[in-house]
Amino acid sequence: MASGPVVETPTLAAGQTxxxxxxxxxxxxxxxxxxxxxxxxxxxxxxxxxxxxxxxxVPASRSAWGGLFSxxxxxxxxxxxxxxxxYGALLTGAFGSPGLFSTAITHASVANWAAAIKxxxxxxxxxxxxxxxxxxxxxxxxxxxxxxxxxxxxxCGAVLASWVGFSLPTLPMVPHVALGLVAALIGGxxxxxxxxxxxxxxxxxxxxxxxxxNYIMGGVLIxxxxxxxxxxxxxxxxxxxxxxxxxxxxxxxxxNIPIDAGVIVAAVVLLGGWLLLGRSRLGFEFELQxxxxxxxxxxxxxxxxxFVMAFxxxxxxxxxxxxxxxLGSVHQLQSTFGGDIGVLAITVAFVGRNRPLGIMLAAxxxxxxxxxxxxxxxxxxxxxxxxxxIEAVIVLFMTAPALVAEIxxxxxxxxSSLRSLNMSRGWGR
Amino acid sequence: MxxxxxxxxxxxPLVELRAISKRYGNVLANDDVSVSFRAGEIHVIVGENGAxxxxxxxxxxxxxxxxxxxxxIDGAEIHxxxxxxxxxxxxxxxxxxxxxxxxxxxxxxxxxxxxHKKRFKTLDLDASKxxxxxxxxxxxxxxxxxxxVGTLPVGxxxxxxxxxxxMRDPRxxxxxxxxxxxxxxxxxxxxxxxxxxxxxxxxxxFITHKLREALAVGDRITVLRRxxxxxxxxxxxxxTESLGAMMVGRNLRVVERAPSESVAAEARETVISVRELSYxxxxxxxxxxxxxxxxxARGEVLGIVGVDGNGQDELTGLLAGELKPDAGTxxxxxxxxxxxxxxxxxxxxxxxxxxxxxxxxxAMSMSLARNLIxxxxxxxxxxxxxxxxxxxxxxxxxxxxTITRFDVRAGGPGVPVSSLSGxxxxxxxxxRELERDIALLIASQPTRGLDVGSIEYVHSRIVExxxxxxxxxxxxSELDEALALSDRIAPxxxxxxxxxxxxxxxxxxxxxxIGGG
Numbered sequence: 047m048a049s050g051p052v053v054e055t056p057t058l059a060a061g062q063t064x065x066x067x068x069x070x071x072x073x074x075x076x077x078x079x080x081x082x083x084x085x086x087x088x089x090x091x092x093x094x095x096x097x098x099x100x101x102x103x104v105p106a107s108r109s110a111w112g113g114l115f116s117x118x119x120x121x122x123x124x125x126x127x128x129x130x131x132x133y134g135a136l137l138t139g140a141f142g143s144p145g146l147f148s149t150a151i152t153h154a155s156v157a158n159w160a161a162a163i164k165x166x167x168x169x170x171x172x173x174x175x176x177x178x179x180x181x182x183x184x185x186x187x188x189x190x191x192x193x194x195x196x197x198x199x200x201x202c203g204a205v206l207a208s209w210v211g212f213s214l215p216t217l218p219m220v221p222h223v224a225l226g227l228v229a230a231l232i233g234g235x236x237x238x239x240x241x242x243x244x245x246x247x248x249x250x251x252x253x254x255x256x257x258x259x260n261y262i263m264g265g266v267l268i269x270x271x272x273x274x275x276x277x278x279x280x281x282x283x284x285x286x287x288x289x290x291x292x293x294x295x296x297x298x299x300x301x302n303i304p305i306d307a308g309v310i311v312a313a314v315v316l317l318g319g320w321l322l323l324g325r326s327r328l329g330f331e332f333e334l335q336x337x338x339x340x341x342x343x344x345x346x347x348x349x350x351x352x353f354v355m356a357f358x359x360x361x362x363x364x365x366x367x368x369x370x371x372x373l374g375s376v377h378q379l380q381s382t383f384g385g386d387i388g389v390l391a392i393t394v395a396f397v398g399r400n401r402p403l404g405i406m407l408a409a410x411x412x413x414x415x416x417x418x419x420x421x422x423x424x425x426x427x428x429x430x431x432x433x434x435x436i437e438a439v440i441v442l443f444m445t446a447p448a449l450v451a452e453i454x455x456x457x458x459x460x461x462s463s464l465r466s467l468n469m470s471r472g473w474g475r
Numbered sequence: 476m477x478x479x480x481x482x483x484x485x486x487x488p489l490v491e492l493r494a495i496s497k498r499y500g501n502v503l504a505n506d507d508v509s510v511s512f513r514a515g516e517i518h519v520i521v522g523e524n525g526a527x528x529x530x531x532x533x534x535x536x537x538x539x540x541x542x543x544x545x546x547x548i549d550g551a552e553i554h555x556x557x558x559x560x561x562x563x564x565x566x567x568x569x570x571x572x573x574x575x576x577x578x579x580x581x582x583x584x585x586x587x588x589x590x591h592k593k594r595f596k597t598l599d600l601d602a603s604k605x606x607x608x609x610x611x612x613x614x615x616x617x618x619x620x621x622x623x624v625g626t627l628p629v630g631x632x633x634x635x636x637x638x639x640x641x642m643r644d645p646r647x648x649x650x651x652x653x654x655x656x657x658x659x660x661x662x663x664x665x666x667x668x669x670x671x672x673x674x675x676x677x678x679x680x681f682i683t684h685k686l687r688e689a690l691a692v693g694d695r696i697t698v699l700r701r702x703x704x705x706x707x708x709x710x711x712x713x714x715t716e717s718l719g720a721m722m723v724g725r726n727l728r729v730v731e732r733a734p735s736e737s738v739a740a741e742a743r744e745t746v747i748s749v750r751e752l753s754y755x756x757x758x759x760x761x762x763x764x765x766x767x768x769x770x771x772a773r774g775e776v777l778g779i780v781g782v783d784g785n786g787q788d789e790l791t792g793l794l795a796g797e798l799k800p801d802a803g804t805x806x807x808x809x810x811x812x813x814x815x816x817x818x819x820x821x822x823x824x825x826x827x828x829x830x831x832x833x834x835x836x837x838a839m840s841m842s843l844a845r846n847l848i849x850x851x852x853x854x855x856x857x858x859x860x861x862x863x864x865x866x867x868x869x870x871x872x873x874x875x876x877t878i879t880r881f882d883v884r885a886g887g888p889g890v891p892v893s894s895l896s897g898x899x900x901x902x903x904x905x906x907r908e909l910e911r912d913i914a915l916l917i918a919s920q921p922t923r924g925l926d927v928g929s930i931e932y933v934h935s936r937i938v939e940x941x942x943x944x945x946x947x948x949x950x951x952s953e954l955d956e957a958l959a960l961s962d963r964i965a966p967x968x969x970x971x972x973x974x975x976x977x978x979x980x981x982x983x984x985x986x987x988x989i990g991g992g
Binding site: 334 | 817839
């Protein structure tokens with residue numbers, strides 16, 4: 047481009063080709079099987095597949111299919127209406143409605159802004175424990191520890207945090223909250239200690255041990271909140287005692303906006319995870335052991351010690367997620383605590399490819415689907431369960447990157463294989 | 476050797492590759508390559524890693540489609556649409572990495588893809604077994620048709636692969652680096668099989684970068700370099716030196732230690748002292764080590780040479796602290812190391828070049844820069860924040876320096892080591908170990924799978940480190956390597972050192988000792 051004859055209309059020509067080059071570069075990026083691109087196309091596929099599920103689950107649009115041949119336009123408009131209202135509700139439920147935002151802008155007041163931001167606050171609050179627990183699990187997965195034990199670690203963290211939370215009424219807020227979070231860290235680490243020691247000492251598979259521990263801790267939790275000093279003993283159904291106000295994570299933007307200090311905890315955890323896994327010597331040893339056990343042995347990594355260490359750090363972080371959930375949003379132990387977050391955290395770690403940034407985005411996506419799903423049920427009459435279907439479909443596409451690459455004709459990257467999406471090693475060997 | 480040899484050139488070629496070109500990205504893997512293969516002739520193709528041998532054979536075996544050029548059989552051009560097509564045209568290939576299902580029996584493996592059917596299309600395994608027996612008897616390749624392939628040693632697995640190809644009665648057989656995985660004894664047997672197949676009137680294409688083998692078995696040699704044919708050689712007149720020079724495009728320096736250096740060694744300080752070291756095999760495939768005793772002094776190279784599986788891996792594991800001996804002692808610079816772990820051995824000044832560099836020497840998915848600090852991660856120069864965080868700037872600077880100083884061909888400090896060639900990967904391992912402050916270097920099969928240029932490089936580094944005053948234990952299955960580099964050679968057979976030789980070495984006798992004689 048720089049050579050002789052083109053100089054006559056330099057700005058125009060350069061501008062055009064520059065734009066064209068940029069467009070074609072962008073297009074090349076979009077057509078390559080980068081993790082982010084695969085993720086976006088998985089999301090798109092999930093939305094498309096879910097559209098069919100939604101259309102057939104809502105009576106109005108389902109019955110419209112009966113007139114497909116007599117009134118095709120009516121059929122399509124009825125279906126389009128259903129989809130627009132469902133996905134519209136999903137978005138407004140998760141991010142807030144444009145109407146409330148414009149009211150907040152035109153009639154600026156604290157109450158109006160609070161109403162506008164509230165849905166997104168709920169989304170963030172739902173994402174917080176997932177991000178923390180997901181990051182905790184990613185530490186294990188990158189170290190070659192295949193832990194399924196998020197549920198047990200969440201419960202242990204939550205139980206200790208709750209204990210601190212409903213005791214110590216004289217303690218001021220800052221030390222009380224801090225003590226509660228430290229208790230959560232210890233609880234999670236304790237729950238991880240059992241499978242870690244069993245694996246290091248006897249070689250027992252951490253997969254099986256953690257799954258069993260999940261059942262055990264689920265039972266212990268119900269016992270604690272039914273028959274011990276943890277129990278509130280007001281209702282007939284088992285419930286834990288309420289966290290004292292001094293131990294609750296404070297709301298950051300006043301009482302009307304449900305964004306608590308858990309967001310800060312999550313941000314610190316994500317940042318800390320990035321430092322640990324990407325920059326620290328300990329994280330280097332974790333990752334070395336996870337990706338190349340043979341080379342780590344020859345490089346003098348003390349394998350059992352490192353395995354136990356990675357398991358404990360992972361468990362502590364997951365336990366912190368349980369503590370944040372108790373002190374931040376639910377404020378008391380319940381019989382089903384930890385079950386859903388424990389499972390979702392695994393998929394969050396997986397969808398986020400065990401990277402802190404990816405985990406943050408994946409946790410937000412799940413937050414969006416959860417809060418938006420509620421609104422979808424209330425406003426568009428789509429069952430809440432369907433948001434779980436959407437989640438599942440997206441994850442399904444994520445687990446088959448080769449499928450996504452095939453459907454959308456993505457070019458494989460020169461230097462990375464689709465295989466690298468695999469979550470972790472550690473089954474059996 | 477071959478009675479027809481004088482009139483070879485007059486005969487029409489059986490298969491011709493005409494002006495083949497193939498491009499991958501901006502690498503021209505084959506650049507206008509023309510070669511012809513004649514029946515009753517072993518045609519050796521030599522070249523360094525990345526010279527285009529495998530691409531060329533991929534094209535001949537139908538697995539790769541050339542960008543331009545043609546394949547002709549008996550003068551008629553053919554188009555191959557896949558490896559099955561090639562099989563039907565009488566082209567068979569014995570791959571370097573066996574194409575076998577390890578849980579299937581020999582008969583099942585050989586039948587795969589060309590199954591005999593009974594009525595109602597059920598599998599006729601008896602027919603396959605009969606075929607296996609017929610072929611293995613005809614060519615003297617004894618095999619048990621009912622043996623499960625995974626339980627067979629590597630040499631027999633290769634035999635299964637060969638029998639499988641022979642059952643399709645090919646006119647041209649391609650062997651892609653077949654001796655790379657074999658012991659010396661197995662290699663000799665294989666070369667005898669090649670001669671027999673040649674005398675049977677088939678065209679044999681033999682890919683290798685072992686020049687001695689090329690000269691021993693070839694009737695004709697073609698040398699590839701950077702995708703082009705750079706020369707043809709007559710095995711009767713060519714030497715390993717002339718072939719090596721053709722392969723790498725320059726004269727190779729033969730690395731050999733001067734005998735004078737070894738004389739003085741006795742007066743020097745002992746670095747490692749091993750006494751009655753024993754270790755019993757823990758797994759059915761593992762080997763034992765039986766009361767080994769030796770010393771290595773500063774500046775001395777002890778060559779431990781033997782056929783794979785005679786306890787070398789166990790010995791290096793013991794010397795690195797990876798395995799705990801059942802009995803015996805190891806003293807490093809006078810310090811008793813019994814029961815210590817790898818980390819303590821590393822800190823005591825042991826450098827390790829593992830035999831399996833991809834599994835034990837490198838973290839393949841990690842960057843070149845990080846791989847250069849695998850066992851140096853505790854050194855303060857690579858750490859900051861009180862030793863908690865890695866100092867990525869220092870790590871990158873170290874990598875850049877190593878890339879320049881060791882002439883590593885790589886895209887930069889940040890690329891994963893998996894993107895490097897085998898020779899460059901080994902350079903990373905060696906650079907890392909030599910940069911550390913070591914008193915003892917354990918080099919296990921340091922040149923396995925490397926091309927001649929890289930071998931020269933590795934050898935000169937080992938000599939250099941010994942001259943610097945380091946003790947070296949060189950564990951190798953290549954007798955020539957041990958002969959060139961060692962001050963003393965200790966042949967190992969079934970876990971025992973069968974007798975130590977000083978310079979000048981008796982090559983014949985060492986060969987016998989390695990074989991247990």
